[in-house]
Amino acid sequence: MxxxxxxxxxxxxxxxxxxxxxxxxxxxxxxxxxxxxxxxxxxxxxxxxxxxxxxxxxSFMKYDGFTAPTFTGLKNWKYVLTEYPPFWQGLGNTVWLVLVMVSLRVVFGLGIGMLVTKIKMGTGFFRAAFYLPYLAPPVAATMAFAFLLNPGTGPVNHLLGAVGLPQPGWFTDPTWSKPALTMLGLWGIGDLMVIFMAALLDVPRDQYEAAQLDGAGAWNRFRYITFPNITPIILFAIVTGVIQTMQYYTQAIVAGKVASGKIGGAGEAFEPGYPHGSTWTLPQLIYNLGFQRFDTGSACVVAVILFAMAMAFTSLLLRRKSGFMRED
Structure with missing residues (x-):
């Protein structure tokens, strides 16, 4: 069927x-x-x-953190930009730290990374020696630096005086306070050293060998081989360094407290920025306005400006990174 x-x-x-x-x-x-x-x-x-x-x-409200906020329009913005002198000083200090500290940290981190990769004996010791300062707590490291750079009793000025060099006031001198903070940042360079070491070890060895056969010197090998290969890592270090420095707070305020002698005491008032506002940073202004003066609206204005600056710096650097990558 x-x-x-x-x-x-x-x-x-x-x-x-x-x-x-x-x-x-x-x-x-x-x-x-x-x-x-x-x-x-x-x-x-x-x-x-x-x-x-x-x-x-x-940022458009009058608010002290306790009572209900009331709308004030652009009053807070006008106060911060025209009637609050520390703002422009703090803005200048922050930009100075971004330009100087970040640049020197990148240069020193790359230099130490190249130095450690060239060492034949005791590599592990030198890696640990340069990296360990980065692990030190920021408060403890800043207090130690304030002791070492104390203009009256610190060993650094004693050594400088012994060899006939000028003895700066460091954290007590407005001219030297930011360079002293920069030295503190260079001391804890271990994070960038590790990043650059990994990038340098990843550069193809055959390119160096070919360059040496062609008679290229050390500078030409760095310029035409090392630098192009590690450009993305350098830009990464710059971007992250700018973001971190925009948030620079702990080291500056601790250094100011130690140098001024006001390091403790319940109810003891301390105005950040010692000496003479030379260590003001935008995060310190937010703290001063929001938690010392209870002017939350003005503190939010500074926070918005800080965020806009960080976004602008980061966007500019990322655009430059895209340009470098297209050129490569």
């Missing part, structure tokens, strides 16, 4: 049905993507978007 079999023919979808099916497929894919990203999206919204919008909102 023979049974007839019918072959199943695929249903022919109309263009409208195909469009609906395609939209459903895309919607399912987007839903899966959002579900996987939901932990990050929630954290991003709670810890970044909401604080940012709140900061912008309170």
């Amino acid at each position: 023979m049974l007839s079999r019918r072959r199943s023919e695929p249903a022919v979808l109309t263009p409208a049905a195909k469009s609906v099916a395609l939209r459903r497929k895309r919607l399912r894919g987007a839903t899966r993507t959002v579900m996987f990203l939901s932990p990050w999206l929630i954290g991003f919204g709670v810890f970044f978007v909401y604080p940012l919008l709140s900061t912008v909102y309170f």
Whole structure:
């Protein structure tokens, strides 16, 4: 007995049905993507978007943290930009630290990284010796530097005087306070040293060998081989250094407290920026306005300006990075 079999023919979808099916497929894919990203999206919204919008909102409000905020328009902005002298001094100090400290840290980190990679004996010892200062707590490291650079009893000035060199006031002198903070930043250079060492060890050895056969000197080998290969790492170090220096707070305020002699005591008031406002930074202004003067609205103005500056610096550096990568 023979049974007839019918072959199943695929249903022919109309263009409208195909469009609906395609939209459903895309919607399912987007839903899966959002579900996987939901932990990050929630954290991003709670810890970044909401604080940012709140900061912008309170910058137009009179708010002391205790009473209900009241709208004041641009009054807080006018006060910070025209009636609060420490703002411009703190802005100048922050820009100085970004330009000088970040540049020197990158140069010193790269130089020490190249030096350690060339050492044949005791490499592990020198790596540890240069990296350990980076692990020191910022407060302890700053207090130690304030002791070493004490203009009256510090060993550094004693050594300088013994060889007939000038003895700066360091953290007690407005001219030398920022260079002293820069020296502190260069002392803890271990993080950049490790990053640059990894980049330098990743440069192809055959390129160096070919350059040596062609008679290229040390400078030409660095310029045409080392530098192009580690350019992305240098730009990464600059970007992260700018962001960190924009948030520079602990070392500056601790150095000012130690140098001024006001390092403790319950209820003891201390105005940051010692000496003579030379160590003011924008994060210190936020602390001073928001937690010492209880002027949260003005503190939010400084925070918004700091965020805008960090975004501008970072965007500019990333654009330069894209240009370098296209040239390569």
